[in-house]
Amino acid sequence: MKRLVLRTGVRWKISIAIAAVGALIAMALSLVVHNAARVSMLDNARDVQMERVVLAQRWYEASESEDPRFNTKVNDPVLPDELKPLMREKRRGSFVQDRGDGPPEIWAAVPLDNGDVLSLHTEFSGRSTFILKELDRALLIGSVSVVFGGCALGVLIGGQISRRLRKAAAAAATVAEGSTEVRVRDAIGGLVRDETDDLARAIDALSDALHARIEAERRVTADIAHELRTPVTGLLTAAELLPPGRPSELVRDRAQAMRTLVEDVLEVARLDSASERAELQEISLDDFVTRRIAALNPDVPVQVVHESWVNTDPRRLERILLNLLTNAVKYGRSPVEVTVEGRVVRIRDHGPGFPEALLREGPSRFRTGASDRAGTGHGLGLTIAAGQARVLGARLTFRNAAPVGTTTPGETGGAIAVLWLPEHAPTNSGSFPVLSAAERGGAGRGLAEGA
Known part of the structure; x- marks a missing residue:
């Protein structure tokens, strides 16, 4: 079973990491600030409640009235148990009683000279609750701002790193294609030196x-x-x-x-050595291929789907056709078919197909692949064809008509070599044009329909 692989960029990984750390820090600070503010407000509320009950005690003892003032009560039956020991010790105290279904209650109680207990309790609400809600909202807005700011900072920092890595990858790909003038360290540029420069220098070395x-x-x-x-x-x-x-x-x-x-x-x-240069001539591709194939092997039919004129090197093109045709006739099975469609030439046999190593890595000298296709030969024919195609600025691709091991008795397999000639000829300096994605896709669809 293939493991599910999620592909994402460095910038998003850094952004997510910074945003996650920022969110954790903001959450922790918000909880600390919220609890500290709540405790501070409750302490202030208890002090205020105590001042009120002391004031009520003074008025009650001075007036000798049986009715206490300021909503206080004498010997309140619902007095919290936590305050009763203090009252027995003739000490005053306050208590915050939490209720699960509503705001907490602030209690304050003082003992009287006659042994009674004067107490007062109110809900923790009103302005204090409003201030706490506003504080929570401010903390929430601040936390969200920190997360988004961290994400933006991560995108900015990660974007710089990602851009340098993409430049390094593009330069390394150019080097892999055979360009010796490209230096990865020069391609990434930048004034800041980091691990990307170490990687670039290692790739250059x-x-x-x-x-x-x-x-x-x-x-x-x-x-x-x-x-x-x-x-x-x-x-x-x-x-x-x-x-x-x-x-x-x-x-x-x-x-x-x-x-x-x-x-x-x-x-x-x-x-x-990459020193070969094409000697260009403008030729009718369909006529050229038809005449050369007829001279090389008259038994191989040539089908022209679309005519096209190309500016290329006839000698090198003939060499490519010779090697591909020889490979198809020698290691494949008849019938061998040649198709010309615009600037695309396809040569197909009906044999066992190309070996997997060639399809995966391309032709290699002195490697002939599977034994059923390699009784003789040195693997140089397709290597030369691929090299001559590079000189022409063309692409030479290899594929099988059916995957190895999937051919049924009612189907025909075979190896297919496709030569994609460029729209514009290579320059004298050896630079090559590149087929656009639309052209490659259109040509590929045409070949698939022909197959």
Whole structure:
């Protein structure tokens, strides 16, 4: 089972974190302030209540009247139990009696000389309750403001970090595409130094090390292939001088295969150096593909869906068609079909399809994939085709007509190679145009309908 993965940006993570911390702090401070204000108001109310009952006691004892004043009562039967011990000790006191269904009551009681108890109780309401509600509302507004302010601050801070990370990712993607001039540290810019700069410097160092290693491998490969050209050519010439016979044919065949391999390795090395430039001509793509396929393999039909003129290098385009067609004929099964639709060329066979490694990682030299497609060969044909496509500014994609293992007896599988030629030709400096998303989507829909 696949785990559910939630994708979100750094800015929102920072915003949520700051907002959550701000909300917790605001809630804690609000509770503290609310309780402190409530306790302070209750203490003031108890002091006021005590002053009133003392004043009532003085008036009651001075007037010798049986009716107490100021709503006080003598020997109130509902006097809280907490005050009765104080009265027995001839001490006055006050008490806050909480009621679950209403506001608390403020009690104050004093003992009289004759042993009676004079008490007064009122509800904690009125202006005090109004002030407490206003305080709670102010605290709520302040807490919400803190949360929104923290969220905005998080978006601002996180946006800066996220923007630098996106620039670093875009620069790293450009480096991964083979551009050696791009520096991730220069791409992110900024005056403040943080962990993003450390990451950028590490990526630049890694890129330099990888490019140096790749360049060293390319040089070694090119040097070995170049040094092999002379002895292989001599071997091929000597093989031609052998007397006719089956052994001579085998020697000439193997010598020719070695020569082809050496030439392919040299071509791969040149393509890896990124120094190749296209020699442009304007051609009718459908007519060019039809004639070249007919010359390479007359048994392969070419279907033209839409005609198109392109500005490209005919020699390199022919090389791509040759390698793709050879791969389809050699490792696939008939029928092999070629379709031209605008600037898109598709070559399909009905064999077992491309191996999963090639679909996932693209063609790689000296890796031929599954054994059912790789009885012979060195994996250089598709590698050269992909490299020549890059020189033309084109895209070469690989897919299977049906996923591996899902083909039923009533369906046909097969490998499909699709060459997407650009609308505009590459410049002399080697920069390539990029197909827009709408063009890629439209071309992809056309190919899907054709499949």
